[in-house]
Amino acid sequence: MRAERIVMGIAVLAALICLMTGVYCKYRYRLDKPVFVRESQILSVLTGEKENETCMYGSVTLHYITGKEDKRMVRAMEFLLPDVPEDGSDEVSGPPELYLTEMQESIQADSQYILHTLSGTAEGKGFEDFLKSSACSPITKACVTYTDGSVSVEELGYLMVVSVSRSNDAVEMLSAGAGSEGWEEQKMRVRCAGTVRECFLAASEEERKNFAITVNGVSLEEMRKGDSDGLKLQEGEELTIRSTWTGEYGELAPLEYTGICAVFEFIPDGDAQEAEYLYFNGGYTRTSGNRFVKLWRYLKEKGVF
Amino acid sequence: MEDRNKKIVFGILLASVHISLFGLILLPSCFGFALFYFGLFDLEKAGMRPLLGKKGLRLYRAAAAALVLSSGFLDFLSVFHMVSDYEIGSMVPLILEYIVFYFLIEMYTVSRPRLTGLRKGYTAVMGAAVCGFGISLIFHSGGWQIFCRVIILVCRLMVLAAAVLPSAAQKEPEQG
Numbered sequence: 001m002r003a004e005r006i007v008m009g010i011a012v013l014a015a016l017i018c019l020m021t022g023v024y025c026k027y028r029y030r031l032d033k034p035v036f037v038r039e040s041q042i043l044s045v046l047t048g049e050k051e052n053e054t055c056m057y058g059s060v061t062l063h064y065i066t067g068k069e070d071k072r073m074v075r076a077m078e079f080l081l082p083d084v085p086e087d088g089s090d091e092v093s094g095p096p097e098l099y100l101t102e103m104q105e106s107i108q109a110d111s112q113y114i115l116h117t118l119s120g121t122a123e124g125k126g127f128e129d130f131l132k133s134s135a136c137s138p139i140t141k142a143c144v145t146y147t148d149g150s151v152s153v154e155e156l157g158y159l160m161v162v163s164v165s166r167s168n169d170a171v172e173m174l175s176a177g178a179g180s181e182g183w184e185e186q187k188m189r190v191r192c193a194g195t196v197r198e199c200f201l202a203a204s205e206e207e208r209k210n211f212a213i214t215v216n217g218v219s220l221e222e223m224r225k226g227d228s229d230g231l232k233l234q235e236g237e238e239l240t241i242r243s244t245w246t247g248e249y250g251e252l253a254p255l256e257y258t259g260i261c262a263v264f265e266f267i268p269d270g271d272a273q274e275a276e277y278l279y280f281n282g283g284y285t286r287t288s289g290n291r292f293v294k295l296w297r298y299l300k301e302k303g304v305f
Numbered sequence: 306m307e308d309r310n311k312k313i314v315f316g317i318l319l320a321s322v323h324i325s326l327f328g329l330i331l332l333p334s335c336f337g338f339a340l341f342y343f344g345l346f347d348l349e350k351a352g353m354r355p356l357l358g359k360k361g362l363r364l365y366r367a368a369a370a371a372l373v374l375s376s377g378f379l380d381f382l383s384v385f386h387m388v389s390d391y392e393i394g395s396m397v398p399l400i401l402e403y404i405v406f407y408f409l410i411e412m413y414t415v416s417r418p419r420l421t422g423l424r425k426g427y428t429a430v431m432g433a434a435v436c437g438f439g440i441s442l443i444f445h446s447g448g449w450q451i452f453c454r455v456i457i458l459v460c461r462l463m464v465l466a467a468a469v470l471p472s473a474a475q476k477e478p479e480q481g
Contacts, residue, residue: 001356001411004428008407011432012400018439019396025443026393111392111445292445 026112028305029296031067034116034146035304037254038157039063040202040261042281043122043139044164053125056163060100061119062156063255065295068112073105076145079122080153081130082137098124098139098161110292113299115254130161136200136263136277158202160261162279170194170268170276171239182245182284190233194268197230198223199277202261209248211260211282215241220262230267243282254291254298259283309344309351310468313409316341317468320376321461330384335377338398342369348412355408356415365408372401392442392450399457403435406464413467420467427467431460 045058066072077100103120139159145151174187198220201208213220215231216239223231233239243260264278299305320337323330345366348354355365376398410427414420434456441449 004407004411004425007428007432008403011428011436012404015396015400015403015435015439018436018443019393019400022393022396022439022442290444290446 029112029299031065031070031113031299031304033152033304034064034066034070034072034144034154035299035302036142036144036154036156037063037065037298038155038204038207039255040158040160040207040259042160042162042261042279044162045122045124046164050123050125055123055125057121057123058161058164059119060122060159061117064116064118064154065254065299066114066116068109068114070114072146072148072150073116074100074103074118074144075147076100077103077118077120078143079124079139079156079159080141080143081139096124096126096130098122100142108291110295113292113295115291115295138200138202138261158261160200160202160263160279168276168278170266170273171278174238178283180285182247182286183242184282185240185242186280188239188241188278190235190237190239190266192268192273193233193235194266195230195232196239196278197265197267198262199265200263202263207258207260210246210253210258210284212244212246213241213260213262213280213282214244215239215264230265239278241278241280243280245284247284254295256287257283257285307471309347309353312340312344312347313468314344314465316344317461317465321458330380333377333380333384334398335373335380338373338376338402342373345369345409353412353416355412357408365405368401369405372398372405375401396439396442399435399438403431406431406460410464410467417467417470420470423463423467427460427463430456430463434460 039062041060043058043060045056047054047056049055064074079098079100081096081098099122100118100120101123103118105119106117108115108117139161140156141153142156143151144154170191172189172191174189176184176186178184196215198215201213201220203211215223216233218231241262241264243262245258260282262280262282264280265275266278267275316337316339318337319332319340320334322332322337323334324332354362357365379394379398382394407424407428410420410424414424434453438450438453438457441453
């Protein structure tokens with residue numbers, strides 16, 4: 001009987017320690033303001049007419065995390081295009097403009113955190129010139145107005161704006177594929193001899209460790225090591241861009257889908273044709289793991305506590 | 306089943322049954338624990354007391370009363386959605402339940418030595434379940450919380466079995 005009382009005492013003590021740890025963690029890791037998840041994605045925009053004005057629109061999905069008691073939701077969002085003031089004040093005016101409209105929001109509660117999925121249509125006008133000049137300049141920030149009236153500039157990650165109607169004269173798309181093991185591939189054929197060069201990789205240093213990207217079997221690191229002339233291709237040759245999940249940093253990703261965007265520049269030989277941009281979007285879906293722990297580790301890594 | 310154990314048995318049963326309508330708890334577990342608390346007094350009247358000293362006995366009664374109050378307080382707040390940390394809060398009645406039920410089983414084993422195995426089993430399994438529930442709260446693992454709750458229900462069945470099984474003195478005339 002004495003031994004059992006000792007066992008009970010130890011169990012009660014352990015339970016009390018768990019209780020106190022739980023209460024400590026609850027208040028120590030409380031989230032005071034919404035935190036947007038850094039995502040790398042391509043925003044494909046179409047051209048249309050609205051109120052006798054040419055506008056561009058494309059669907060986009062973003063995610064953000066709030067505390068359980070935080071009832072704030074996004075009321076309005078204006079994407080801050082590169083070279084646009086970031087203070088979210090009235091200075092953010094004049095073309096080009098890109099807003100999130102037709103917003104839909106769903107939430108998933110994970111104990112003390114709530115993961116919001118915000119989807120909608122990014123709609124804007126006057127940024128045709130921006131599209132031409134900013135192939136390698138992603139949108140990284142947005143001015144967000146919440147339902148409680150507060151306004152703040154949020155880091156989004158990398159949103160590459162690409163026009164669907166852009167012409168690809170130098171490259172012909174052959175196929176695209178993906179595997180559940182975490183690889184994605186795009187096969188193209190070049191119509192004229194030229195050089196492929198890495199233009200922009202939309203991911204942070206840590207996020208880059210998650211994916212190994214190759215161009216015709218040559219890794220980006222190897223391509224960068226050379227004399228930066230890029231990869232030479234002959235007319236009719238196949239160009240294969242492939243991303244493979246390595247997951248070195250993946251445990252920190254709070255979402256089931258982790259994506260990466262890469263922009264390549266194809267420079268045809270001679271001066272007859274202009275350089276063309278090739279956009280590649282790789283990703284990996286994984287459903288395993290405790291989502292609360294993933295959210296907590298991600299927020300801790302971002303230093304929001 | 307002995308008459309003096311009726312309140313204990315029905316109390317545990319009531320505390321284990323959750324009936325709610327559109328999120329409103331119709332049968333809070335505190336009612337069951339209150340019935341159980343009065344059952345403890347019936348046992349005391351019948352001369353059955355936990356194997357504790359005077360001070361220990363007072364603490365035991367206080368723990369049983371705290372079990373009723375803490376579960377009632379938590380149920381009351383949850384009705385009005387006033388408690389955001391329901392899972393963390395539910396650890397308090399759970400720990401009290403473990404202590405109170407343990408001494409109850411210990412009391413039964415005095416008159417029924419064959420329940421010693423049940424007592425040992427309850428101590429180990431309920432202890433592991435309470436600790437597991439606490440750890441699952443830290444890591445917010447919903448699956449583990451449900452699993453531990455099921456184990457806790459099984460442990461309550463052990464207490465019920467200890468209360469329902471006839472004592473040796475009662476069994477002998479039946480066999481004769």
